[in-house]
Structures are given as C-alpha cells and as structure tokens.
Amino acid sequence: MASSIHDLARHLNISIGTVSRALNGRADVNADTRQRVLDAAKKLNYSPNQSGRSLRRGATHSIAFMLQPHPGDQEYGEPFFIPFLTGLQAKLAESGLDLIVVMGAPGDYQQERLRRVVETRRADAVVLAWTRREDERIDYLTQAGFPFATLGRSRSGGDAYPSLDLDFEKAGVDAVDRLVARGHRRIAAIRPSLDLNFGYLFLAGYRRALRRHGIEFDPELIADGFINEAGGYAVTPKVMRSKDPPTAIIFNNDAMALGGCKALAEAGIKPGHDIAVIVIVDTPLCRYFSPALTGFRPALEPMGERLAEMLLASIPAYAGAAGARIIREVWPLQLIARDSD
Amino acid sequence: MASSIHDLARHLNISIGTVSRALNGRADVNADTRQRVLDAAKKLNYSPNQSGRSLRRGATHSIAFMLQPHPGDQEYGEPFFIPFLTGLQAKLAESGLDLIVVMGAPGDYQQERLRRVVETRRADAVVLAWTRREDERIDYLTQAGFPFATLGRSRSGGDAYPSLDLDFEKAGVDAVDRLVARGHRRIAAIRPSLDLNFGYLFLAGYRRALRRHGIEFDPELIADGFINEAGGYAVTPKVMRSKDPPTAIIFNNDAMALGGCKALAEAGIKPGHDIAVIVIVDTPLCRYFSPALTGFRPALEPMGERLAEMLLASIPAYAGAAGARIIREVWPLQLIARDSD
C-alpha cells in the first residue's frame, strides 16, 4: 500500500539517492532517468512519507492556525475565520505548504495547545488570531524564537513579527461621523468583554470622534459582553436604561448585533426606525437581516492570502532571494450603507 | 532549543534506550531511574519530536477533519462545525491524539486534499462531514483501506465505517406533522441544491408525512439552493410564486432561513404572522432572530465527542482490549418551539 522510495528504486533498478534527487529536481541527474523516475512515481502512486521527510529536513512544511471558539461561548463558533482560512490555505498551498488548524478548548488562551505545537515541532510556523492587547502567546513565541504571524495587532512583542489587521479605530471614527452627520448625539457602543485588541481600537476611535464632535463621553452608553448573540442580547438593555437613552448603537460584530436587535425588538424598539444600528464587522448575516444592517466589510479572503505571503516573507527558509523581512499592514474597512441607520 | 532524547541521555549519563523506555512507561526500567528521567525531561523541557516518533511508530497520532466551505459560497463559512470540532478535539486529546483540520478549497469535493493526507500519511484517520448520497471520498477511503468516520450517512461504502448522523428524516416528518396540526396544507420545503444526504433524508421525511396526511406532493413547493443566506434569498420567491402559495415553509438550515425571511420581508410577508417558518437545524441565529425561529436542535458538541469514541473504537491500534468494532448511530433532533410557526 504505502510505497516507499525503496520500492521505487528497486522497481527502476537504481539507487534511492538518485530517485530522491530526481524527485526533488536536483541538477545532477540525467534528464532521461529523471523522466523514468517521475513516470514510475506516478505509476506506483508514490508520494514521500511526510514524517521521514520532516525528520530529515528538520521542517514540517506545514503552518498551524490556532483556532479558538468564542471565549465564554460553549455552543457556537466563529464563521468569521473561514474565508480567511480559505485564502490562507490557498496561498500556502502555492508554496507546497499545508495548513493545519489547531483547535483550542473554549475559554483557555491556547497557551497549552500552542506549546504543544511548538515543542513537538508539528509546524514550521503558527498564525494567531484574536490578538489581545497584551498577548502572552506572542510573548511566548518571540521568546521561543518560533516563527509566527498574527491576524490583528497587539502591544506585545514589538514589531518583530508580521501582522495584518483591520483599521478598527478608523471604523469607530467613521461610524460616529456618519451617525453624527445624521443628527445623532447619544451614540452607544457595544463591544467585547475581554481585552481583545480590536475592541480596544474600536473604542479608541469612537472616543476620538466623539471628542472631535464635542460630544461628551458617557460611560453609561458603553457596554461589554461576550462576542456572540447572547452577549449582545444580555448587554444591550443596559445602555437603553440610561437616563438619556441612545438614539444609535454601534455593535462590534454581527452576532452581538443580532442579539442586541432581539433585545430591542422585545422592548418594542425597531432598528432602522426607532434607533440607528451600525455593525463594525459586516457579514452576510448583516446583509440578509431585516432591516439590512449598515456595516464595515472586511476583505477576509484576500487578507488570508496576504498574511500567508507576509508570514513566508518573514521566514528565512521560505523567503526568496530578496531575504527575510517583517511586514505589518493595516487594511481599511469599507462602510456598506444599508437600512439600519 | 530543541532538546532531543540524546541530550536527555547525556545529561543523565544513561543510554537513550533507557530514557525512551522510561518516558513511555515500559516495565523494564527501574522506578528510581524512571523518576530521574521524568524530572530531567521536565527540567530540560523535553518533548519528543513528532516526526521522529511518527516515522518510527508508523503512526502520526493525529486525526484529520476535512473542513469544506459551503459549496458555491465564496465569502462565508460554516459555523455549524465549530462546536462539533470542539467535542471531537476534546475527546481525541484524552487519548493523546491531535486533531488537525484540513481546509478544502470551496467548490471541490476535497478529493485532492484527501489523497494528499492519505498518501503522505499525515494522519492516522480522517473524519468526513457533509456526506453525499453517493460519496466518492468514502469510496476512495474504503478502497485505500484508510480508517475514517463520517458525520452523516451515505449510500457509499456499506456499513464498513463508523458514522454518526442526525435523524433528518424524522425531523422532516415532525416538521410536517406540527404544521399540519396547526392547520397548514400548503407546506413548502427549501433544501440544499447538491446531493448532500441530509437534504435527501429531510425531503424523504417530508414526503412521507405529506402522504400520511393525504396531502398531495407539489413540486412547485420544493426549491433547491445553496446552503447559505444567498441561496435562501434566491430561491424562496420561487415557491411563493406558486399558483396556490404555501402558508408554511420548512428551511433546511438557519442561513437559508435567514435569506428566505429576507425575501419574504421584501414581499411584505411577515414570518410567524403571515407565514409559518420552521428550520431543521437550529442555531443561536434562530434563537435571536425576530421572530425567534422554531427549529430542531442538534447536540453538536456531544456528537463530536461520540464520533471520536466511535472512530477510535473502530481502529485496532486504538481500540482497547474489547477489540475493534464498527458503530453507527443516528441521533434524534429535538424540536424547539419558538415564535415563527
């Protein structure tokens, strides 16, 4: 079943060394024998054993993505990453690399899983998402000298690793600008409860824009919740109980918005009619919700592709002749105006 | 950085053989030296190189899950699997196995990725999802003699592999029963366009129940679409254009229902008021939608755990003293009544 390089060599009556060289495109092998090897490999359905290759080369030729369920969320997950992963995987495949997704248990910060991947050398590099403001995963990886890249920024680790993020701060500003232009002064913000950096950045933009418009920041209009439907549902009533209730709400993601709108509906408040709603990260859910939610659309699949490029460029073994370099990018978030504000 | 078993042996002044035996809990090593080895391993932060171990053992100690984006869906993904994967990974981890998720490109049937995993022996077994009525992946794996389990049934491959499925046929029956009991006779069904087996099973139940109630099957009330928001949105108007339009619609999943409800809303039809809506696979989206959608709730995380058990039980190398055996199960889908019907 499992045909090895020895089978191939025996079948062709040449040495395994030559077979290997032929397969790996080395120059010192006759064009003729190379062809014979290639043909035989196809015929015998040979493909190199990954463990053997990794062991010898000292590289696994695979990249790990650390996937983590919603913190605090036991029953549902994050569709956000799928198109990102599609792009990531497509680009990695171009360089002959495999993408493996490592599941973390909900709630933990992946530290243990991450250690496991690093210490058993299961991957040549890892990709992190949902970066926190201070991120121990980043500290660990930099300290261990293990290659990685992040989707999202962090204050940890300096500028020593590639990162690709969305401009959540600008989105916060734009959302407030748009609402103010439409006459709103009481604008609430619903954001994740943890120290996820994008929540922090969003709030920074929100506050900055408020200040610029001469609107006083009111802590009563800010609420933290789990980044899911339940979080939005639980937390939205809080801001509505303000002495001077908001006329607009900015939600930090689609699931929170869905839950929030549910809470509003139960209170007889109609989004897009009685109150304006904007979502920072737009998804198809926003588009097909009624009313269709105004939101900021990320280009997830291109982001995956780009981060793969950036990661490879940062690893000497994979970077081309150009030499390894660290790239960090922040991509704009484009507003899609719909019916909810 | 990467401390090997040789470092450990040198440090302790014993042979690598003894170190390995101590680490692997073999009987023929003195309790005393075992402890010394264990201590040193912790101190030197040693953990065995996965490639070396795999090569020697001929097993990778990891299981691959083939994740595939929605067919026809370029931009969004499937949150459905996340809790399933959480359960799967948790159970596998108990046996010291890693779960790796292999991304497939959207649109293809994963055949190529699957071959790659199998041929390079990257995993000891694979888990398939979204089984089709006739599934070439299953044919390939059985023919290759590679261990696998499926989430969902198929007609391919006989009963030779473990499978865990939900009772979509029963759900189809129950949905119709419930709607008929509430006075509906014109009941539409929106299902996936491909030959995904759960869509087939659902429709079989739907037709059976219709027959039992003496309601004639009307092809005009059936529509196929992509299993996502866009699919539901595109296809729902078709059934509404029937000469005798439906008073109830059963959607095959939450995303289709979301898109379908959008289309209904645009036509001025209010789900839960002007028309009854039931969703086969319930998710938080259904719960937080307005109106909250009646649906059938799967126990995803327990399903993941169970399928892991079933898979391991089917593999001689992992099955305990009991010996390997094939288990196939079909789990019930529980109706959660809400406001949409």
Added chain:
DNA sequence: TGTTTTTCCGTAAACGTTTACGAGAACACA
C-alpha cells in the same frame, strides 16, 4: 593518445525516535 573536466550515480550517514535482543548483575532456590 593522454589529461582534464563534466556528467551522472551509488554509498552511507544523518535526522529523532522506538524496540528486539542480549548481557551483566542481583537474587532465589536447591
């Protein structure tokens, strides 16, 4: 023809493990 260069290929070591085998030491038993 003789010498040098080039082309091509075989040999063998190495990557980090696990494990079959055997041997020395300690022990038990007569």
Added chain:
DNA sequence: TGTGTTCTCGTAAACGTTTACGGAAAAACA
C-alpha cells in the same frame, strides 16, 4: 556452590527521507 530466574540496562537496527562525498564513465580538450 551451582543453577535458574528476575531486574535493569546498553547496543544496534529500523522507520523513510535527504544530501555530502567520492568515483566511474563520458565528454572535452590538448
């Protein structure tokens, strides 16, 4: 004391690759 048994452990081979090295044959050159 002699024989057999049990505990430990070291040795070395093996898993499937890749690659440095060297050498034979062919080609190029004088």
